[in-house]
Amino acid sequence: xxxxxxxxxxxxxxxxxxxxxxxxxxxxxxxxxxxxxxxxxxxxxxxxxxxxxxxxxxxxxxxxxxxxxxxxxxxxxxxxxxxxxxxxxxxxxxxxx
Numbered sequence: 117x118x119x120x121x122x123x124x125x126x127x128x129x130x131x132x133x134x135x136x137x138x139x140x141x142x143x144x145x146x147x148x149x150x151x152x153x154x155x156x157x158x159x160x161x162x163x164x165x166x167x168x169x170x171x172x173x174x175x176x177x178x179x180x181x182x183x184x185x186x187x188x189x190x191x192x193x194x195x196x197x198x199x200x201x202x203x204x205x206x207x208x209x210x211x212x213x
Contacts, residue, residue, distance in 0.1 A: 124132070136144055167173060 132141065
């Protein structure tokens with residue numbers, strides 16, 4: 117179980133204390149948040165299904181696919197190359213060279 121700090125207006129907090137038994141508040145708030153999360157997840161899923169089913173959007177996205185690797189090819193774009201430090205071999209202790 118994880119504790120979460122939330123802020124309520126003084127008026128809402130007073131109404132909550134007046135209408136919800138102290139030992140049931142966390143359970144009630146958890147239930148309400150769970151319902152809201154499920155509702156929002158359902159809306160996101162429905163949105164994703166609509167996007168996947170939109171033929172015109174799919175065609176437009178396919179046109180943009182040609183840009184996916186723009187500027188990401190190390191051989192053709194030297195500014196993308198990562199600089200690495202050359203590793204130096206450590207000299208054994210007690211030896212001088």
